[in-house]
Amino acid sequence: MGILCDIDWINDIRHLLDAADPGTGCIGKVATLDVAVVIPTYNRAHLVGETLQSILSRTVTPHEIIVVNDGSQDETQAVLARFGQSIQCITIRNQGSVAARNVGLRAAGWRLVAFCDSDDLWREDFLERMLEVWQVRHRRSAHR
Numbered sequence: 001m002g003i004l005c006d007i008d009w010i011n012d013i014r015h016l017l018d019a020a021d022p023g024t025g026c027i028g029k030v031a032t033l034d035v036a037v038v039i040p041t042y043n044r045a046h047l048v049g050e051t052l053q054s055i056l057s058r059t060v061t062p063h064e065i066i067v068v069n070d071g072s073q074d075e076t077q078a079v080l081a082r083f084g085q086s087i088q089c090i091t092i093r094n095q096g097s098v099a100a101r102n103v104g105l106r107a108a109g110w111r112l113v114a115f116c117d118s119d120d121l122w123r124e125d126f127l128e129r130m131l132e133v134w135q136v137r138h139r140r141s142a143h144r
Contacts, residue, residue, distance in 0.1 A: 034111055035131065036064040038104030040097045041118035045075035052083055054121040060128040062114070066107050068092060068100040 037055055041048050048067070055065060065087045067080055071094030080089045092103055105113055114130060116122065 035062045035114060035127070036066060036108035036110040036112070037062045037114045037116055037127075038101060038108060039065070039067045039116050039118050040070055040100030040104060041067060041072065041076055042070040042094065042097070042100075043072045043074045043076060044118040045072070045079045048076060048118045049079045049082070051116065051118050051120055052080075052087065055116065055127075056086060057124070058122060058127050059125050060131060062127065063110055064088065064108065066090065066104045067118075068104045068107075070094050070097065070100040 039048070039051065039055075044051075052065065052067070055062065067087050067089050069076055069080065069089060069091040071092060077089075077091065080087065088107065090103055090107060092100065101115060104115075112131075112134065114127065
C-alpha cells in the first residue's frame with residue numbers, strides 16, 4: 001500500500017534526519033503522545049500476530065491498539081484472542097478494508113491515529129519518528 005503525503009511532510013522528514021545525532025542516529029526524546037493504532041484485518045491469521053508483536057515492542061508504544069476483524073473466516077479471531085487486554089478487537093461482517101478502517105477510527109479514543117496493515121512490520125522506532133514529525137508540523141502550524 002502506498003502512502004500519500006505533501007511536500008511539507010517530506011520537508012519535516014528531512015529536517016528530522018538533519019537533526020539526528022550522526023553517531024547514534026537518534027533524533028532526541030519524544031514526548032509521549034496519546035496515539036491509537038488501527039489495524040484492519042481479513043483472513044490474516046498467519047500474519048496479524050507478528051504485526052501486533054512488532055507494534056507492541058516499539059520504543060514508543062501506542063495507548064490503544066484497535067484491530068478490526070473484517071469478517072475473517074480463518075483463525076484470525078483465535079490469534080487476536082491470545083493478545084488479551086493489550087488490544088481492543090472489533091469484529092464486523094466483511095465490508096472491505098476501508099469500512100474496517102472507518103470502524104477503527106470511530107472507536108479510537110485518542111487525538112492521533114496511525115493505521116497499520118495486518119501484514120506490515122514496523123521498525124522499532126517507527127511510531128516515535130512519526131510522532132516527531134507530527135510535533136514539528138504542530139509547532140509550525142501553531143506559529144502561523
